[in-house]
Amino acid sequence: MGSSLPVKPASASGQSTSSSTNTPQNRSWWATSWFLALLVALGVTGATVTWHHKPETHSLDYAVCSTNRTIYTVDLDLPNVQCIVVHDSLISDTGDLEDITLRWRDRWWSEIPLAGVLHLPWPFNFLEPSLRVINIQPDSIVVPGLTDAHAHVLQYGFKMNLNLEDCTSVDEVLSHLKAYVISHPDILGDPTRWIEGMGWDQNKWPGAQYPHADDFDREPLLRGRRISLARIDVHASWVSNRVLQLMTPLPETIDGGLIIRDEHGKPTGIFVDNAMDLIPSQPFSEARAMEYFTRATGDALAVGLTGVHDAFSVPDEIQFYKKLSETQKLPLRLYLMGSVNSDDYWGKEIPRLIQHGLGGRLTVRSVKLFTDGALGSFGAALLEPYSDNPSTSGIMRVQPDALAKLVREFAIDGWQVNIHCIGDRANHVVLDIYEDILANASFSVDALRPRIEHAQILTLDDIKRAGKLGVIPSVQPTHATSDMWYAEDRLGPYRIQGAYAYRTLLNTSPTRVLPLGSDFPVEGINPLLGFYAAVSRLSVKGDSPHGPGGWYPSERLTRAEALKGMTLDTAYASFSEDILGSLSIGKKADFVVLDRDIMTVPMEDILGTKVTATVIDGEVEYGKL
Structure with missing residues (x-):
């Protein structure tokens, strides 16, 4: 990973070390000698000198730097920086190495009495602490912690x-x-x-x-x-x-x-x-859940995930996570969507938890509802019959009236509502429900942040309507590259225009928010599979039904948009954009070090990227710095 180097503090005066008794260096020498003598005298007379700074805290501070300025912050005000500074669990500064070093030292001095009068000069500046600097390899980059939105x-x-x-x-x-x-x-x-x-x-x-x-x-x-x-x-x-x-x-x-x-x-x-x-099923088992959880989180951290929006958490599972979070710090951040299989209001059956447990890594403030099935099993609810199976138009798993009643009750109770919608009929029904609710002035779209999970097949008019309403489409780019081999056969040449339309969905969003996920284990857990699919519209082999240029390439995202979709947009979709999603001062120190620059390397090299370190709250959870 590169060397860990201390920053050598500059002398307080910035002058050369001349032997002349009239130099600023020597004048500072006498001042410091007087100061040290004063401390000794105070000690001799029994007076107490109180140091208000906390050296044990500052000793944990460190900076991660890139000589090539390949730290991608996803902060519009400062998109690329040379360094980020970590203090406790937060990012305390960003910028060039020289500037952040001076600011860090100034903050250290500001917590010491008389620091405004005296700075320790040479040769006493060895008493000042040094900011630990970790230089990443020249080809490596740093990005905000990646979060899977579904x-x-x-x-x-x-x-x-x-x-x-x-x-x-x-x-x-x-x-x-x-x-x-x-x-x-x-x-x-x-x-x-x-x-x-x-x-x-x-x-x-x-x-x-x-x-x-x-x-x-x-x-x-x-x-x-x-x-x-x-x-x-x-x-x-x-x-x-x-x-x-x-x-x-x-x-x-x-x-x-x-x-x-x-x-x-x-x-x-x-x-x-x-x-x-x-179908009968085995009863919930904490032991089995722990086995599955350990495997999943270990694999997630290894591919750079620092958070996951779990899109179907039943009450037993939520209690498992809650209990676990209260006895140990969860290995990554979890944003759970509670779910109960009932048409009757069940909001009281799940706890409402905000940044819960040790480290505050567990949140439950949203629910997951369903409308239809999936395209691959002919369960996606369509407005017209399937092109390759005219005997069916798919399945609506819940009737619109019952769904509308549930959504309204959850909105009144302050839950974020996230609804599974694949087919154009399912999306149309849900947009009708959201539109009706948002027409009521007592409901704010920013307060509710309603989501459509998948938003896979919509009419062109409904894509525009979703944008006008401010509904958040939560999409999975690898679904497009998995389904592209049969999707047009299922939908025909007209409906396919509104399917997997990520560029169009982003362009119509008033907030320019398009959270990206994978739906793992339906797709692979590696978020770079989704990044690659979003920017290339190609399979991992580099092909598509439309050739090497990608499947409907006009719906590609830029690399900057894809990175934002996995960081800041997922944070917004979980009400956490103030503390997560970008490498900005005051936010959580969640970041990932990658061994190559996915923002500039040739498209075919993206999937060869390895994670060197996954860091959450400033602590390395995978790899090393």
Whole structure:
């Protein structure tokens, strides 16, 4: 990481060290001698000298500097600086090394009696403290701490336990499951134990058809076992015949969901959206939650995340985080969106917490509601039928009237409301609800900061309306580059114009706010995957359905906009722009050191970037300075 060098203080007079008795240096010598003699006399007579400064605090101060001025602050007034100074958990100064050193020394002296009269000259200036300076490598950069505006922390740990994302066929899934069972003796010897995993995607398989419960029975080791596998988007699940037996009898239909059946009406083992609630699940376990949490936060810090907006936290999980935050400092900042599966008001079922726990890293002041499903599982609610499946227009998981009632009740109670919307119908319904609420003068858009999570497919008119209302679209750029291979087939050439339209959404925002997230574990946890997708509109292989120029390249963001979307915009979307999101004086000392300049390197080099250090509250949580 570069050297840690003390800054040598300049002499108080700035003059050369001449031997003449009439030099300012020697005059200061006598003044200092008199001052030291006075201190000795005071000590001899029993008088007490009180030093009001706190050297133990200042000794912890340090500056991080870049000779190339590649510290990107995301502060419009001073976008690039040479150095930042960390004091306790805050950024106390920014600027050039010489200037911040002088200001730091002046602050040190200002806390010492008689400091306005006397500064220690040479040779006594060795008594002054030195500001520790950490110089990053010439090719490295510093950026504000990166925050994922939409992700799922415990679900990430769950997925990593049995990850099926890379499977390209049903047979490959079965092979993974077999290996998993063999490697877990407790499951191998007990057929009643659940096998749960996540990540399968039929769109990657030959024929792109949903799998069947009978598929598991083709592998003898899996036959008769309780298997439940969530699709990559977590909007559909695939279960075994044994689980289907446990679920008998099943309803014919379910509001807001779908039970896939064969031509004889027999369930195939695929449950979509609200129908997934029928599937039995293991009870919440603190031990299992801790295992998942440790894996998720460790991986998050390693890729430069200092905060996560967790987009689905049920009451048991919130209590887990609350208890944990009160016994130890959380490894990163968590902004939780509480969620309860009910059409009745449930705001009293979750605690309201602002900068809670040790270090103040836990906040609960928002809720997560749902409207529809996902495009990949034909669950996104569209105004017109799917272009590649005219038999359906998707699923509305909740009726508009019930949703409107809930949103109003949460707004009255002071909760921020964040609503999952994928399809253009879902987005249209939610914008109607927000527009109705914001028409009431008692509701302020800045106080409520209503969010649409995903804002994936909108009509062009609704994009303009979202901007006019000031609704915050919270988007995930890697969804665009994952879905681009089939999205236009699903939506057709006209609807696609309002889909994954990040540039248009940003341009219509009155506050120029577009928070970026990943939706991990649906997508990768590395925020630079989203940064790259936002600025390139390309896959990680460098291609797209429109070639190397990117998929609908007019919707690309600039690198500065993408960085702001992962820092200051996520802070605004969580009411924390005054303390987070930029390397500005007085804000939390959350920052990341990267081994290359993602703001200038060739596009294809962005994804090779490594995190050297992840720092939160001035403390290194990953890597080293």
